[in-house]
Amino acid sequence: MRLVVFIMAITLQLPALYAKQAAFVNDTARYTACEASTKSGKTIGCMTWLLREACNRGGPGRNFWWIAPIYQQAAIAYTRMANWLRGTPGIPRMLFACTDSRQTIRLANGAVLWFKGADNEDSLYGEDVYAAVIDEASRCSEAAWYAIRTTITATQAPVKLIGNVQGTANWFYRMCRQAQAGKENWSYHHLTAYDAVAGGVLAAEEIEDAKRTLPEWAFRELYLADASDSLRVVFAPQGLDAQRPNLRDPILTLDYAIKQRREGTGQYAVLVPAHNGPIKVYMLPSETPDKLPFGLVEVERSFGMGADVSEGVGASDSVAEVFACDNMEQACEFASNKVSPSDFGRVLAALGQYYNEALVCPVRKLHGVTTLRARIGVRWIDAIAKRTPILRCVDTLDQHRQYIYDEAGRITQQALAELPPHVRDRHGDRVIACALALRACGDSPVFARTVKATSMTWAESVYGPGGYKQPGMAEAKKW
Ligand SMILES: Nc1ncnc2c1ncn2[C@@H]1O[C@H](COP(=O)(O)OP(=O)(O)O)[C@@H](O)[C@H]1O
Ligand SMILES: [Mg+2]
Numbered sequence: 001m002r003l004v005v006f007i008m009a010i011t012l013q014l015p016a017l018y019a020k021q022a023a024f025v026n027d028t029a030r031y032t033a034c035e036a037s038t039k040s041g042k043t044i045g046c047m048t049w050l051l052r053e054a055c056n057r058g059g060p061g062r063n064f065w066w067i068a069p070i071y072q073q074a075a076i077a078y079t080r081m082a083n084w085l086r087g088t089p090g091i092p093r094m095l096f097a098c099t100d101s102r103q104t105i106r107l108a109n110g111a112v113l114w115f116k117g118a119d120n121e122d123s124l125y126g127e128d129v130y131a132a133v134i135d136e137a138s139r140c141s142e143a144a145w146y147a148i149r150t151t152i153t154a155t156q157a158p159v160k161l162i163g164n165v166q167g168t169a170n171w172f173y174r175m176c177r178q179a180q181a182g183k184e185n186w187s188y189h190h191l192t193a194y195d196a197v198a199g200g201v202l203a204a205e206e207i208e209d210a211k212r213t214l215p216e217w218a219f220r221e222l223y224l225a226d227a228s229d230s231l232r233v234v235f236a237p238q239g240l241d242a243q244r245p246n247l248r249d250p251i252l253t254l255d256y257a258i259k260q261r262r263e264g265t266g267q268y269a270v271l272v273p274a275h276n277g278p279i280k281v282y283m284l285p286s287e288t289p290d291k292l293p294f295g296l297v298e299v300e301r302s303f304g305m306g307a308d309v310s311e312g313v314g315a316s317d318s319v320a321e322v323f324a325c326d327n328m329e330q331a332c333e334f335a336s337n338k339v340s341p342s343d344f345g346r347v348l349a350a351l352g353q354y355y356n357e358a359l360v361c362p363v364r365k366l367h368g369v370t371t372l373r374a375r376i377g378v379r380w381i382d383a384i385a386k387r388t389p390i391l392r393c394v395d396t397l398d399q400h401r402q403y404i405y406d407e408a409g410r411i412t413q414q415a416l417a418e419l420p421p422h423v424r425d426r427h428g429d430r431v432i433a434c435a436l437a438l439r440a441c442g443d444s445p446v447f448a449r450t451v452k453a454t455s456m457t458w459a460e461s462v463y464g465p466g467g468y469k470q471p472g473m474a475e476a477k478k479w
Helices: 019-025 042-057 071-087 142-151 171-180 193-198 204-213 216-224 237-241 341-354 368-373 375-385 394-401 430-442 457-463 472-478
Strands: 003-007 010-014 031-036 063-068 096-099 104-107 112-117 129-134 159-163 186-191 252-260 267-273 279-281 296-301 303-308 318-324 330-336 359-362 403-405 411-413 447-452
Touching (some): 010 042, 019 042, 019 186, 031 171, 042 071, 042 112, 063 071, 129 142, 204 216, 237 394, 330 394, 341 359, 359 430
Parallel strands (some): 031 159, 063 129, 129 159
Antiparallel strands (some): 003 010, 252 267, 318 330
């Protein structure tokens, strides 16, 4: 297909689009979303479209926008388009004006084409836009998309959204799924590298080379425009699957009761055995390791506890996780979305005391996910990958699967991906408490109390405690 654009009877020769490319470029839906392979001609295709729109529908004060993730990237499209115009023989210079310093092209009909970066969201408000292209949409922020959306409200302008697939945790991926499901005014297109080969714009060897050199998921995303979810998860699935055999039912469950102190006004919590209580015990504080370290005959375990505080109004859980310091085995979990922050503190004190005066590491209120993003969380992510901890609770394990990197590369919970970042940051729970527990364990001695072997320990092990005393000895002395 040959695409010919007229500007006041001047013929511009633009690249001829191959059929699948043309189908997407010429789609007249208000919103056209295209997930496509790299080098499949998305950018070129949309450049011809935007220029055609500006020629056909331009007028004084009418803006046409090209948006790329950053300004420098928009420069690539600007330069290509400016070269098209400047390089066309016989086109009078009065018909267009390219301003390199501002990356704008003004056409004789009054239309202005702007090439902007989505990184400067504030520059994306205010103007009336008559057609827009969002290039590399999966790499543009969601805020930029909202800003662009406001500029096309009054004009009812058409928008083309094009990009590679970049995991599933971004707004472009979500919009594409909605478009694919038939959302009103939206249409969806999909171009793979094989389509580009068939269209004659990409060499088949190029794909084979990429297939050989790239990891499977990267090839799938970049060349087949197919989402690879494992790329985006925070905790590697292999590390989590390795925990499955460790899962147990709790050996006992406890609840807490708040009591009034006799001497003052303060309150404290006591732990009480309760069927289906919120405190799940997987290891008693008195349990000793199966195998004692060399040179020790008796140990008392030490425990580290991490705690994540929530509002206690039903939205998310307040969670405490207790781990044994010597083998990072999950000993206990408390989770409740009803406990108030002050009662939660009392429960932590009671649990800490029960677990041999465990070191408690609570998160500062409303900074749960921040913890996970900080070094403390990185260590926990690493520990899971190395299979250092032993997880016992199925809820704890399942929650790890929900953590993903969001469009900005920040750790977030999948269930909350639709919520604004400031709301997500407030949510925290088991995973965060675990990360903090790891830190607490790292800061604690391996055992709370130890009894060392002596030179007569061998005799105790043979005869039992004191069993090596010889009854005959006292008599022998008398002799
Ligand atoms: N229809 C076409 N005819 C000729 N060349 C094309 C066509 N579409 C794309 N190309 C060329 O293929 C290359 C990749 O195109 P581009 O639009 O930058 O791909 P993408 O944005 O999908 O990565 C460019 O060199 C471009 O000139
Ligand atoms: Mg491109």
